[in-house]
Amino acid sequence: VLFYDSLGQAADGMRVMRDAGMNSVRLRVWVNHSTGWCNKEDVIIKAKRAVALKLRVMIDFHYSDFFADPSRQNIPVDWADYDLAQMKQAVVDHTIDVLSALKAEGVTPEWIQVGNETRNGMLWPMGQLITGSSVNSSRMVVNSI
Secondary structure (H helix, E strand, O other): OOEEOOOOOEEOHHHHHHHOOOOEEEEEEOOOOOOOOOOHHHHHHHHHHHHHOOOEEEEEEOOOOOOOEOOEOEOOHHHOOOOHHHHHHHHHHHHHHHHHHHHHOOOOOOEEEEOOOOOOEOOEOOOEEEOOOOOOOOOOEEOOO
């Protein structure tokens, strides 16, 4: 993907946004996307670029292999057969692994987001919140966690 500065010149996307006034980036982390996009290694590269540009960094753990949002909170394929204890440990291990790798590369995120758009839980179906007929209900019951 190419980004262009105000003069129409191709430039680094983070630099273009920083020069336009942005001071922070939010980087999502997926567990094991099929292309490697937004995995630990990809996020480290992006975070290091952000730090070099003097941008503040937020890390957003999706705990999925792809986008997690109100319509999908899919368990990563590698975690599909985990029981509750294994799932909890996988979340802990993944979180520590990514944050330790960032720290080893000189990146200390200013914010950490646990899950993404988790109004109806995460790691479905194990961690899905149920409401009867509506996700928008203010009364929710935990399914498994």
